[in-house]
Amino acid sequence: xxxxxxxLVYSDDARTREQVRLATGRRPAPDAPVVEFIExxxxxxxxxxxxxxxxxxxxxxxxxxxxxxxxxxxxIKDEVFRCPPVLLxxxxxxxxxxxxxxxxxxxxxxxxxxxxxxAALAALLRERRLQSA
Numbered sequence: 523x524x525x526x527x528x529x530l531v532y533s534d535d536a537r538t539r540e541q542v543r544l545a546t547g548r549r550p551a552p553d554a555p556v557v558e559f560i561e562x563x564x565x566x567x568x569x570x571x572x573x574x575x576x577x578x579x580x581x582x583x584x585x586x587x588x589x590x591x592x593x594x595x596x597x598i599k600d601e602v603f604r605c606p607p608v609l610l611x612x613x614x615x616x617x618x619x620x621x622x623x624x625x626x627x628x629x630x631x632x633x634x635x636x637x638x639x640x641a642a643l644a645a646l647l648r649e650r651r652l653q654s655a
Contacts (some may be wrong), residue, residue, distance in 0.1 A: 527555040527647050530571055530606075532562045532591060533583035538611065539563075541634035542581055551644035555651075565589040572602050579646045580605075584612045584621070585632060595624040607646045609639075 531542045539561050549556050560577065562568045565586075571577060580598070582591030595608050610626035611634065612618065621629035627649075628642045 525555040526558050527578040527650070528560060528576055529557050529579045529581060529643070530560045530562060530568065530577045531581045532565070532568045532586060532594065533611070534563050534586045534588075535583065536563075538583050538585075538632070538634070542611075542639070545634045545636035545639040546643060547640075550640035550647065554644045554647045557643075557647075565594050568594060568598070572598060572605070577606050578650050579643060580608045581643070582608055582610050582626070583632075584610050584617065584629075592620050592624040592626075595621075595626050599625040607650060609642055609646055 529546070531539050533539050543559055546557050560571050562571060572580070582595050584591040591610055595610060598605050607627040610621045610624060610629040611632050612621055612629050613632055615631055618629055628646055630639050630642050
């Protein structure tokens with residue numbers, strides 16, 4: 523049986539969540555596990571899911587309203603024990619410094635560009651697999 527990875531996707535915009543799912547496909551790279559998604563439209567739902575455990579990577583929309591992914595990333599890095607790696611979706615390449623401030627492990631720009639996104643997600647999944655081995 524193939525190993526699976528759980529990816530939590532936070533955005534108040536259903537189209538952004540769909541872009542993430544479509545860019546990932548069944549798996550973001552041939553050597554990456556099959557991905558199962560948890561979709562959240564509110565920051566409270568993200569916190570509940572992270573408290574429940576079992577999330578391998580978190581994808582946060584930096585442009586989400588009312589709480590953006592950057593602030594949420596910083597919060598979960600402070601509050602969640604063994605916080606999973608975070609891939610931040612940012613509005614402009616110039617916002618990369620904010621992704622660093624938020625402590626995200628990776629950042630890609632919106633709209634989601636499938637090749638760039640899949641490569642970033644696959645790298646985080648590989649790193650997570652190495653950490654848990």
